[in-house]
Structure formats: structure tokens, C-alpha cells
Amino acid sequence: MKGTQEKILPQEIVKAIQSAGNVVLFTHTHPDGDALGSLFGFAEILDSLGKNVFCFLEEPVSHLYDFLPQSDRASVAFDEYLDFAKTAGEDIVAVALDCGDSDRLGKFKGEFLKVTPFVVVDHHQSHRDFGTMRWVAADRSSTGEMVYELGLALKGDITYNCAYNLYVAICTDTGSFRYECTRPRTMQVAAELLERGVQAQEVGGHLYDNYSPERLKLLEMILSTMTLSSSDTVAFIHVSPQMLKESGATLQDVEGFIDFPRSIRTVKVAAFVKESKPGVVAVSLRAKGDCDVAAIAKEFNGGGHRSAAGFRCLDKTIAEVQREVEEKIHMALK
Numbered sequence: 001m002k003g004t005q006e007k008i009l010p011q012e013i014v015k016a017i018q019s020a021g022n023v024v025l026f027t028h029t030h031p032d033g034d035a036l037g038s039l040f041g042f043a044e045i046l047d048s049l050g051k052n053v054f055c056f057l058e059e060p061v062s063h064l065y066d067f068l069p070q071s072d073r074a075s076v077a078f079d080e081y082l083d084f085a086k087t088a089g090e091d092i093v094a095v096a097l098d099c100g101d102s103d104r105l106g107k108f109k110g111e112f113l114k115v116t117p118f119v120v121v122d123h124h125q126s127h128r129d130f131g132t133m134r135w136v137a138a139d140r141s142s143t144g145e146m147v148y149e150l151g152l153a154l155k156g157d158i159t160y161n162c163a164y165n166l167y168v169a170i171c172t173d174t175g176s177f178r179y180e181c182t183r184p185r186t187m188q189v190a191a192e193l194l195e196r197g198v199q200a201q202e203v204g205g206h207l208y209d210n211y212s213p214e215r216l217k218l219l220e221m222i223l224s225t226m227t228l229s230s231s232d233t234v235a236f237i238h239v240s241p242q243m244l245k246e247s248g249a250t251l252q253d254v255e256g257f258i259d260f261p262r263s264i265r266t267v268k269v270a271a272f273v274k275e276s277k278p279g280v281v282a283v284s285l286r287a288k289g290d291c292d293v294a295a296i297a298k299e300f301n302g303g304g305h306r307s308a309a310g311f312r313c314l315d316k317t318i319a320e321v322q323r324e325v326e327e328k329i330h331m332a333l334k
């Protein structure tokens with residue numbers, strides 16, 4: 001469905017949520033900190049407004065994020081979703097959070113998109129319109145920051161649990177307030193969340209001092225795959241199913257590992273090629289400076305932000321993917 005993308009929170013979204021008794025919340029598949037923090041944070045706001053809330057996830061919350069308050073409230077059962085939607089009848093609104101395009105709603109997207117109104121709240125630069133009402137603001141650090149504003153507009157309670165979730169959302173999408181998406185308003189929202197009792201040190205501990213020995217072993221193996229090219233401005237790392245098996249870690253454990261090649265002083269673009277099973281490869285891209293990696297990801301049917309993007313591809317080896325992506329990056333850096 002085509003239409004306008006509103007940078008300012010449209011009043012029709014506030015009204016649609018205010019007038020519905022039942023709200024179903026979605027986010028993108030393989031959810032990150034922003035996706036999950038926004039989901040559970042917004043659910044808490046809706047609770048305070050007396051709504052019946054249903055949070056759907058395609059897969060259970062990663063062990064890296066099960067410290068989030070309320071993280072056990074999401075359902076992974078599609079038939080529970082159908083029951084909720086059926087009982088709600090017409091008195092329902094759907095909200096998709098942090099979802100850059102409808103495919104990222106997952107395998108049940110066709111069923112989910114039947115709900116009207118279908119509200120989309122997102123900050124991806126590469127956003128592709130879907131749903132019936134949209135608030136898409138690429139100048140926002142995170143969907144968590146947008147959910148906070150939405151919560152204020154709805155006059156919901158920003159409880160401690162809500163603040164905790166939204167703080168994690170903002171923290172993870174800004175690389176702990178280091179990326180260019182960090183604006184004065186981002187810090188103001190973060191400050192207001194801390195005023196609700198969130199402890200920055202506690203969140204930091206959960207997010208960054210959370211390695212198992214297996215995870216560190218996997219990091220060691222992945223870093224040993226690193227290659228540098230173009231006068232050390234382009235870095236690649238990869239992970240294979242064999243490495244996952246040998247280390248005893250899981251694919252979820254690789255989250256954030258791309259920050260290591262990215263942290264090299266000379267690196268302008270870092271890429272992480274992840275093969276989950278033979279022929280199924282996902283690529284994450286990170287940029288420092290001028291290179292627009294969302295544009296590169298788009299050439300492979302992916303998307304994201306200027307400095308953080310990704311895509312998936314099938315039936316290619318790690319080496320083939322690396323060769324193709326490296327070529328595009330070199331062209332973009334020229």
C-alpha cells in the first residue's frame with residue numbers, strides 16, 4: 001500500500017490506538033535490542049492504558065535479551081495470535097515496530113496484514129511502505145525513541161519496566177550513544193528514562209559483559225577469519241556452521257561481533273558474512289564516514305540505515321558472497 005511517510009507522529013495513529021480495545025504488536029524477524037525493547041516497552045505503555053495487548057514473535061527471545069523485563073510475555077504460537085484476533089473482532093489495531101519492510105514481519109505476514117488499521121512505526125532509511133498508517137522517521141536514533149514519544153502522546157505511563165526496555169532499545173541502536181544517529185533529543189529521552197530509575201551500569205552489564213566461554217571462543221575463531229583490503233579500509237569476517245559447532249555457541253551469539261573489525265582505525269566499511277547452514281548466508285554491513293551501506297545492501301535486495309545495513313542470499317558460498325560484496329564496497333568507496 002502506497003502513501004505518505006510521516007516524519008511527525010500523525011494524530012490519526014494516536015487516535016487509532018486510543019480508540020481500540022485490543023492491540024497486537026509485531027516487530028522484525030531475528031529481532032535486535034531495538035526491536036525487542038520497543039515491543040516490550042510499548043506493550044507496558046498499552047497495559048497502563050487498559051488495552052488487551054498481544055505481542056507476537058516468530059521465534060523465542062534470544063538468550064542475549066532474556067534479561068529484558070516482560071520478555072516472557074511474547075507468544076510464538078500463531079494459533080494464539082489467531083484466537084486473539086478472532087476474539088478482538090473489529091476492535092483491534094496492529095502496530096509493527098522497527099520493521100523496514102513487510103517481508104520482515106516473517107512468514108505469517110499475509111495473515112498479519114489483514115488487520116486494519118495497521119500502524120507502522122519505524123526509523124529505517126530504506127523503509128518500504130506497508131500498512132495503513134505510518135510514522136517513519138529516519139532522523140530518529142531508534143524505534144525505542146519513537147515509542148517513548150508515542151507513549152507521551154498517548155498519555156500512557158512510562159513505568160520502570162517500560163523505561164528499561166526503551167533504554168535498551170536506544171542503547172543498542174546508537175552503539176551506546178556513539179553513532180551519528182545520536183541526537184540531542186536522543187540523550188534527552190535517555191535522561192528521562194534514567195529518571196524512571198533505570199541504572200545505566202546494570203543495562204551495560206547485561207548488554208556487554210554477558211559472554212559465555214563458548215561465545216568468547218566463537219569470537220576468537222571469527223576474528224581469525226578477518227581479511228583487510230583497499231589499504232585496510234575494508235574488513236571482512238565470517239562465520240560458518242562448522243565454527244558454531246566447534247565453539248558450542250549459537251548464531252545468536254554473534255550479535256555485535258561486527259563492531260570488532262569496525263573498530264580498526266583505518267576501516268571505513270566492515271562486513272560480516274554469516275552462513276547459518278550451507279547455502280543460507282546473511283551479510284551485515286557497517287560504515288564509518290561517508291559510505292552509504294544501505295545503498296549497497298539494496299543492490300542485494302536488503303536494506304537498513306546509512307551506516308548499518310544488511311541482506312540475505314541463498315545458494316552461494318561464503319567466498320562467493322564475499323567476492324561480490326567486496327566489489328560493490330570498493331566501487332562505493334572510489
Ligand SMILES: [Mn+2]
Nearest residue numbers: 034098143173
Ligand atoms: Mn532500530
